[in-house]
Amino acid sequence: MSAGEALAVATGVTALGGVAWLPPRATRVCGALFGGLVAFGIARAAWGLPVGAVTGVAGAALLGRYGPATVLRRLTFLVPSLLLLVFVTTLLMYHAPGSPFAGEKVVSAQVEAALRAHFGIPKSAVEFFGIYLRRLIFEGSLGPSVKVQGRTVEALLAPALPVSITLGLLALMLASAAGLLLGVHAGLRPSSWSDSASTVLSAVGLSLPSFVIGSVLMVVFSLGLHWLPVAGWGGFRELVLPAVTLALPYAAYIARLARSGTIEVMNEDFIRTARAKGLPESAVVLRHALKGAILPVVSFLGPAAAGIMTGSFVVETLFGIPGMGQWFVRGAINRDYSVVLGTALVYATLVTAFNLAVDLAYAWLDPRIRSRP
């Protein structure tokens, strides 16, 4: 890494850290502006420039007037951190050996120069960063893919994202339902059958890799019993096996979290008070204990949701699902810079959004947290 690049990264990190020290009014203004920018970007990509501009201005105004401070603070962080993300990712990609244009048959320097000019991928990382940002801001495009020619990155990711989100959502719901049920029950009755079951589930789900789980399910249910199709995407039947494979490790972890959360909450004083008042056990659990038991699960769910929805490469490859996970890995292996940056941006945005949702949910679940700004 050259001195200039290192300096740029250091400056970016410092600026990002400095955002935390902004006074509340500055945060409000910045947050509203950035929020408006994001709204403009999305609306412009979907409906064109005029609608985008109106949405952006309206969004900024609404956020500035009515937006809660937490949200605005997050938005203030969002845009600079995405910028820094793009820059550091670009640096890392350029420093990795290889290039998007290297193949088994050597390409002459002239051919490579023509290809670089065509795709807008110069030899300097900083130059590429400039080209990428300019294209993103002024054309609203994430750039052309080198390995899947004729298509832009957004054209590739747009059909893949809903697939991954659908699969991820289903897997998350399965995992949450199964994990919570098993974990809470185990927590309420330690050393019972459900406690043993949750221990076994955790061991299996957390230690077996997903390609083993998926393969076993495929062998049993598709090849053995012929109940479900082997792979592909196109109907409810194709969803079942990949969703279960994805859900199992998360269910295992959620069960553990729910179990320990339940045990901890059930030992609190206010539970003893509720029982002393004569409440039936179900009311004690459902109304008082559950909220506290879910807290650790919720804070885990935020980043887990972002991770599960950006697709698991292994599950997608195994079950032939046209989702996002493949673009992550293939982009990196092929050194397809625009695809890597596009997927990184999507992932970062999802993580930020889900973390914000988690924080809001936390504040709602535990009133003690609400008092903090």
Added chain:
Amino acid sequence: MAPVSSGARAASRPMYRTLLGILAAFAVALAAVGLTFSATRESPADLRVANGTEPKSLDPQLTTGNIESYISDALFEGLARYDAATVRPVPGVAESWDISPDGLHYTFHIRKNARWSDGHRLTAGDFVYAWKRLLDPSVGAEVAYLLFPVAMAEAYNTFDEHAATIAKKLLPALAALRARSPSGLDASSWQRFLSENKVNDPLRPLDDAALDALVTRRGGVTAAELDAFRAGLERARELLSSQAAEARAHFGIDRGVVARDDATLEVELHAEAPYFLQLMAHHSSFPVPRWALEKYGDRWFLPATLVSNGPFRLERWVVNDHLRVARSTTYWGKDEVRLGSVDFVPGESQMTNLNLYLTGALDWIPDYFPKQLGPELRKRKDYYGVAGLSVYYYRINTTRPPLDDRRVRKALNLVIDRAVITEHVLSLGQLPAVTFVPPGLAGYAPAASAIRSDVAEARRLLAEAGFPGGKGFPHLGLLYNTNEDHKRVAEVVADQLRRGLGIDVTAYNQEWQSFLDTVRGLNYDIARAGWIGDYADPNTFLGSWVTGGANNETGYSSELYDRLIRFASDLRPFVADPEPTLAKLKEPDPIRALLGPARTGAPSEQREARGKIRMLLFREAEALLCNDDFPVIPLYFYVHAGLIRSYVRGFTPQTMASDVTLGLRNLWIEGPRGAPE
């Protein structure tokens, strides 16, 4: 009770709200599920083929892999096409052709009923446009080199860049070198200058004897020779620039490839190339619709806008899901095409491909199945295997001592037991390779090779080179790109080297891009490689090993080898003055005997004699590789193996040997379609 009931009511409202919220989220999710599904429900295609990974592009001039080639072959057609049974070029868009006696002029007669899928008539001008586009330096087509036999094609494509390289890189470097060493250079400095600056690259097409002598020299150079070299470089630059300008002015207009009229295409070669018709069946020479490219640019091959001329047209392309082609209604031979639609299904997981086939969701997997199951799958009735035109080998870095000693390289070759690898590690019926060119090329008899399994001789050679019993021999790294199959072969080879020669060898892997970087920078000892022939002729295999050749990457340089390859591409200088070369060959007599008929005699006799001489020269070149110099360790020849359902009729395994076509034009479905046993 009052506090409890009010508390219960007060607390249950947020509870119901939460439940409602969760149910609403679930409903939204289900709706999203429904949305992603509705687009992809459709009737299955007649034939569903597994096709490796997602194709990079469908542009015939820009694609390089066989994945894209299979699809290009279905959508487009060139002047010739491969006959499915004999795998020889037969008339495609051109209904007939005439070849001049000297083999330099081809005239193609294009069918009157050849049409594009939008109704336009297919003309000779479409081919001129496509070929100019392939060779245009600013387009950056990686397979442009295939059409270099055409007159002025190489000049059109590369000479400007070569002239620029000489002016901007070589001449300044030489001047700096001259200033640093006024009294000349020793051997290693000269070699370093040559390899660091890749001096031979721009000079190779010129065939300047004085320059060649200096470039292939192993010893040092004097100051006077350096000055002569500089003068030679200036000369070369002038010549390259002027030839490039001439090519730009004439190629496609009145030289090289010319459209005499809409139905007649005239091609002028700069030297006879017996494999030229095979190039006409290769996708790089396919025509493209000029009006579509000019209107849509980069996106012209997407389903909404693709215009093609082949037996199928593009119906749908869902990235990462499937690509569907349907029978074309404008193809001249549409009555011969019996398949209604074909699905190309990309799949990264070989096991999933096999499972899809076994449950009846795929009809044909050409090659993409787990190789460890090879021995089991070979027993099935629906398995086929055919020898391919590809070789799996290891490169040796001939610039690194002690690998620069050919006795050491020969010892490495002799100690490896290839039969063990092909029978027990690979077990798909691959053939052990002791030569570089695969067997089965018409008219070519490979050289007698010195490579065989002979551990005693290998040990003797190693001792002679100064490492008796492997003592003092440095540690060797055996590099391969990350892949389970390569790993298994590499581990066995490393073990054989260790036990046979007593040297210290470790197999290690790198991911693909890093691997390419390492090999190109000559930072390896031994590295795995593979080569697939572009057409059925020794030239595509042996052409890489010239000094400084882009795909050489071993540092191997032999003046005699370069000369033999040059003569094989253009026999005329050899026939004019054969003796200096013949004196250095192993079997000059058969060639000498053919010189007479090659010079005099009926035109067909001359052409036959020339063809035979060419093949014999290739044989001598290959003998240098596997008898004398050993810059590579050939291991085995690939087998194209796959599984195909019995109701797919008209399939002949030989089609797969060409590696560019699936022969979809000749297939049809007949019989019950259940899941296989």
